Amino acid sequence: MTLRKPQAFLKKDFLMETSYRFSFFLQFGGIFFSVVMFYFVSELIGSAPSVQQSLSRYGGNYFSFVLIGIAFSNFLSVGLGSFSSSIRGEQMMGTLEAMLVTPTRLSTIIISSSQWSFAFTSLRVGIYLLLGGLLFGVDFGDANVIPALAALLLTVIAFSSLGIISASFIMIFKRGDPIAWLISSTSTLVGGVFYPISILPDWLQKLSYLFPITYSLDAIRLSLLQGYGFANQEVTRDLAALVVFSVITLPVSLVIFRYAVRRAKKDGSLAYY
Amino acid sequence: MSETVIQTNNLTKEFTKLRGISSPRNFFDKVSFTAVRGINLTVSRGEIFGLLGPNGAGKTTLTKMLCTLILPSDGNATICGYDLARQQAQVKASIALISSEERSFYWRLSGRRNLEFFAALYGLSRRRTRQRIPEVLEIVGMSDAAERRFQEYSTGMKQRMALARGLLAEPDVFFMDEPTKGLDPVAVRNLHDFIRSQLTSRGKTVILATHDLVEAEEVCDRVGIMQGGRMKAEGKVSELAGDASLSDFFHNLIADPEKKS
């Protein structure tokens, strides 16, 4: 397969996004505020022994812990939300039909439709880490980047599958997708974004093991903050869990999406909204 | 004997949906509406086939079915020998749809950027795209306006862009759903000339849905008149109408109370 079509999507979405100049820049402003806010939160609680003890797995520093949590959970929201929002956007604009008459595979269309969101999110996450490192003294000196990138790639695939399932809902019901909402709220609650899962009651910890974000954040924190690599059992366990999750959900999500498009073609509702 | 490009066999579309919230007690009852009924159509290579009929007759539904955008509920069809249901990829590679749906572009992008995007989706190489875009812009007379945002175009300019997009890939079959809607008379004439001199003379086949009976009379080799989802009449204009004009024939056919559905 060539990358010609995916690249065309990326370019088109980049041009569309940057045509709204104000909003484009505004999206960076929020990063600064949330980083500063969590800096003060960690000033408040970071030196408490109980906090440091709960975070010992990741080196004990709350600010660097939460920085990675909020930065990388951006991928969760993008993975879950961007497929459905771009499909809905194309449906509303009426461009979905125009795409579907071209000899382009459905999987190419759905996967390509979110590239820009992921590229933009990577940029934002980079800025989070940069701000944390440069202005607030988070130490990434020992970071082991390769396993973190592997975890990131698997994370993107895992979250995307969920996002494609959510897009399938939107395709048929046009609005009100329960899946994305449920997964995103539960993931934030139990996945260890703002606090380590070790402080959760036992049953919530068990629940957290069902969500890919738990493994993503664990692997990324272990490799970026502790410098662990593929030799570390915890890291490989996380990566293996993400692989299993992706291998199952990605094909399933594409099948569901194909079904959703079929349904819309049956109803003649490809251009409805 | 001429080669058959489009063949439909009892092609039918019945839309069904749940009654839903409009009648809560019968929420799960199905309501159905048959937009296209049992169409048997044969179109040969190089033909211009006109689809006529009043609003709601089923022209767009039929066209979209043949473009894989709507699934038939019954019957089947082949396009360039490919099965509509089972060989969608090959069907799509053989067709272009030019509709009057102006929403089908990215309004915030320029005409050229839109064409670049769709050229990629049609599988044109970068090189071919660079060659082809100026050509199609020239054909539709939009070379000078290509850099302007789509949202700034007038109705007719948008329609010209739809034509330009449909011409990008040079497939075998062109489905045109009211392609002259909003075009000025000169542009209409140019389109007609273009269809004859560049498309059908080169073995391309055109299905043209239109409300303009003069247009149909002038350019179409054969026409089909639809009403209530049925094909009420079909044939060469001269054979259908005899000595009368197509317009008279059309009005008589549609107004016939007995045949009205």
Ligand SMILES: Nc1ncnc2c1ncn2[C@@H]1O[C@H](COP(=O)(O)OP(=O)(O)OP(=O)(O)O)[C@@H](O)[C@H]1O
């Ligand atoms: N998705 C749909 N669901 C239910 N009914 C539909 C749907 N699409 C079209 N119809 C109905 O099918 C009939 C045929 O519609 P269609 O758009 O094919 O007509 P048309 O001949 O193209 O009309 P026009 O000349 O106005 O463009 C109409 O009564 C329309 O309401």
Ligand SMILES: [Mg+2]
């Ligand atoms: Mg129509």
